[in-house]
Amino acid sequence: MSNKTHAAPLALLLAAASAPAFAQTTPDIGPVVDLGEVIVTGARNPEDPPVVAEARRRLSRTPGAVAVVSAESLETRYAPNMADVLRDVPGVYAQKKWGGDARISIRGSGIGNANHLRGLFVSQDGIPFNEADGFGDVQMVDPLLARFTEVYKGGNALRFGGALLGGAINLVTPNGSTMGETASLRADFGSWRTGRLHAEVGGVRGDWDAFLGVTGATAEGWRQHADGQQQYITANIGRTFGEDREARLIVQGAYIHQQIPGSLTLAQALDTPVMATATNVANDYQRDYASVRTTLSTRWRLSPELLFEGAVYGTWKDLHHPIFQVIDQQSRNYGAFGRLDWEGQLFGLRADAFGGAWYRVGDLDAQQFVNVRGSSGARTASARQNARALDVFAEGRLFVTDSLAVVAGGAWGLAERAFQRFALPGVAGTFDQTVGKNYEWFAPRLGLLWEGPSGAQAYANVTRSIEPPNFGSLSPTVGGFAPIEAQEAWTYETGVRGRTARLSWDVAVYRAELDGELLNFIVNPALGIPAATFNAGATVHQGIEAGLDWRFATGWRLRQTYTFSDFFFDHDRVYGDNDLPLVPPHVYRAELRYDHPARGRWGGWFIAPAIETTPSDTWVDYRNTLKAPGYTVVNLGLGWTVDNRTSLFVDARNLLDERYVSNFGAVTDARTASTAVFWPGEGISAFVGLRFSL
Numbered sequence: 001m002s003n004k005t006h007a008a009p010l011a012l013l014l015a016a017a018s019a020p021a022f023a024q025t026t027p028d029i030g031p032v033v034d035l036g037e038v039i040v041t042g043a044r045n046p047e048d049p050p051v052v053a054e055a056r057r058r059l060s061r062t063p064g065a066v067a068v069v070s071a072e073s074l075e076t077r078y079a080p081n082m083a084d085v086l087r088d089v090p091g092v093y094a095q096k097k098w099g100g101d102a103r104i105s106i107r108g109s110g111i112g113n114a115n116h117l118r119g120l121f122v123s124q125d126g127i128p129f130n131e132a133d134g135f136g137d138v139q140m141v142d143p144l145l146a147r148f149t150e151v152y153k154g155g156n157a158l159r160f161g162g163a164l165l166g167g168a169i170n171l172v173t174p175n176g177s178t179m180g181e182t183a184s185l186r187a188d189f190g191s192w193r194t195g196r197l198h199a200e201v202g203g204v205r206g207d208w209d210a211f212l213g214v215t216g217a218t219a220e221g222w223r224q225h226a227d228g229q230q231q232y233i234t235a236n237i238g239r240t241f242g243e244d245r246e247a248r249l250i251v252q253g254a255y256i257h258q259q260i261p262g263s264l265t266l267a268q269a270l271d272t273p274v275m276a277t278a279t280n281v282a283n284d285y286q287r288d289y290a291s292v293r294t295t296l297s298t299r300w301r302l303s304p305e306l307l308f309e310g311a312v313y314g315t316w317k318d319l320h321h322p323i324f325q326v327i328d329q330q331s332r333n334y335g336a337f338g339r340l341d342w343e344g345q346l347f348g349l350r351a352d353a354f355g356g357a358w359y360r361v362g363d364l365d366a367q368q369f370v371n372v373r374g375s376s377g378a379r380t381a382s383a384r385q386n387a388r389a390l391d392v393f394a395e396g397r398l399f400v401t402d403s404l405a406v407v408a409g410g411a412w413g414l415a416e417r418a419f420q421r422f423a424l425p426g427v428a429g430t431f432d433q434t435v436g437k438n439y440e441w442f443a444p445r446l447g448l449l450w451e452g453p454s455g456a457q458a459y460a461n462v463t464r465s466i467e468p469p470n471f472g473s474l475s476p477t478v479g480g481f482a483p484i485e486a487q488e489a490w491t492y493e494t495g496v497r498g499r500t501a502r503l504s505w506d507v508a509v510y511r512a513e514l515d516g517e518l519l520n521f522i523v524n525p526a527l528g529i530p531a532a533t534f535n536a537g538a539t540v541h542q543g544i545e546a547g548l549d550w551r552f553a554t555g556w557r558l559r560q561t562y563t564f565s566d567f568f569f570d571h572d573r574v575y576g577d578n579d580l581p582l583v584p585p586h587v588y589r590a591e592l593r594y595d596h597p598a599r600g601r602w603g604g605w606f607i608a609p610a611i612e613t614t615p616s617d618t619w620v621d622y623r624n625t626l627k628a629p630g631y632t633v634v635n636l637g638l639g640w641t642v643d644n645r646t647s648l649f650v651d652a653r654n655l656l657d658e659r660y661v662s663n664f665g666a667v668t669d670a671r672t673a674s675t676a677v678f679w680p681g682e683g684i685s686a687f688v689g690l691r692f693s694l
Contacts, residue, residue, distance in 0.1 A: 109166025
């Protein structure tokens with residue numbers, strides 16, 4: 001598909017829609033579409049428990065691309081970070097850089113960010129990992145402490161109140177009734193002295209249930225200066241007051257220590273990938289994070305048609321981050337949300353709707369010090385960041401026929417930014433300053449959802465998205481905030497999904513027309529100085545997201561996912577119609593798996609070779625003068641179910657020891673800018689996991 005042509009995505013969709021669409025249905029649950037780990041709609045899967053099936057049923061109301069990744073899908077592979085969790089979700093670009101740090105982008109959200117997270121809401125139980133201004137990190141996420149993970153692409157995340165281009169990723173914490181087992185113990189170990197131990201225990205007694213999970217991990221890392229360790233703990237205590245009525249307290253703690261090896265030139269990344277940047281080693285670049293999160297939530301059935309869900313929460317974070325200077329920050333975030341879900345009839349027609357509000361406030365104390373080999377020297381800056389935000393949202397479906405629903409909704413939002421800088425006695429260049437800025441918007445949404453008699457679905461929608469800049473983008477100077485405006489976009493999406501006994505598929509095509517896209521370029525990669533942000537003119541993000549599962553024989557399954565990303569400037573006064581950098585145009589992954597059933601004393605086993613490839617090169621700069629080469633990585637999974645309580649797996653990666661670039665930062669013009677922006681992909685490795693359950 002040419003990036004200047006809009007007919008091709010529609011042609012592909014029409015071709016997909018013209019194919020026969022068959023799926024199974026289950027009374028009172030809805031259509032089934034199951035891509036294994038990636039579940040986009042529907043009903044119970046025998047491989048998954050009812051709690052995951054209920055999540056699918058809820059997501060199937062959405063006239064757009066969504067997915068569910070169950071905890072069961074992670075039991076037979078090593079998945080220490082969000083990049084591994086989301087690997088099989090089409091349309092989600094998730095690639096590890098170092099440690100638990102990964103670039104995550106949905107449909108090009110936050111693609112300019114060299115570090116951290118923007119343009120995407122990441123939460124657990126609806127409680128954000130993002131700061132109140134939208135800045136975020138995924139290193140605080142432990143995938144083993146999630147019962148399942150929901151993915152809402154783009155405007156399909158309206159349920160969380162936001163209106164971001166990328167949408168939302170929400171992890172759901174296990175509780176005593178959903179964990180599926182009384183207790184389990186898991187040990188993972190492998191290359192680069194990697195070790196991870198996870199334990200969980202829980203259950204139900206009367207009206208009470210409880211869950212406790214802990215994880216400890218350590219690894220030296222593939223590259224030099226990449227040592228890291230993580231500890232996580234989650235406690236979840238609930239009390240029921242009858243059917244569909246409960247109150248719940250969740251407390252989570254995390255500590256992460258991670259050295260930062262640094263980015264390299266392209267030649268270094270391909271020829272000497274294990275080396276670390278000299279500056280990073282000399283000044284002991286690292287990131288130390290500590291966090292405590294507390295949530296008090298309720299789910300309360302008000303009537304057979306009406307359900308209320310809500311929560312109040314508070315989070316505390318402490319960051320010690322030696323880079324070009326020592327960044328020392330403490331932040332506190334508080335918030336509350338409430339949402340009503342209704343199912344019934346309107347004008348004699350079947351209908352359902354949800355609506356609610358979400359309020360959040362955060363303050364952050366930011367200090368900077370001279371970096372003295374990883375320790376804090378003289379203080380160089382002191383500031384406070386305050387952010388508040390409010391979202392009011394609603395969406396409803398009305399079935400104008402038995403199979404066709406009209407969907408309409410929207411979100412009204414308000415965001416406030418206030419920044420205080422403090423003068424430091426005896427420190428030149430510091431001064432007192434107070435600046436602020438407010439943003440307000442309305443983001444409507446309109447869609448259609450068709451459900452055929454066989455259970456197949458087709459959908460189309462149009463959504464407006466808004467992203468107000470965070471403090472990092474506003475970059476306060478002596479003159480106040482940088483003149484950065486909110487990013488706006490209209491996204492058009494259409495797709496089909498369905499299932500037969502042997503074949504399941506999910507295809508989505510989208511086009512987002514952006515105004516004022518928040519793009520970044522790295523100021524000084526050698527020193528780790530953060531990126532500068534600018535508003536582009538008109539840009540376009542369009543693409544195809546496809547998943548296909550084919551069970552072509554007993555025990556055999558071929559799983560394929562493909563993402564096509566076509567992002568470009570639209571007659572920009574500086575960059576013309578150049579392509580946007582960072583996200584590969586094509587990403588394809590295939591896994592061929594054979595499951596051998598248990599026989600007699602011998603348990604079942606599986607073997608699953610897989611490939612991941614980006615067959616074309618990817619632009620590095622906005623001027624389109626330098627490309628990162630494409631790559632192909634070959635992996636292999638093996639597993640053995642010893643008995644119904646014990647299982648073993650081997651996860652072998654990059655078996656051909658491919659030298660490749662997994663990630664990089666954007667620059668304006670590679671002919672003049674420093675291009676030490678590349679993060680090498682990991683070499684050949686193997687990890688073994690052993691799991692016991694009761």
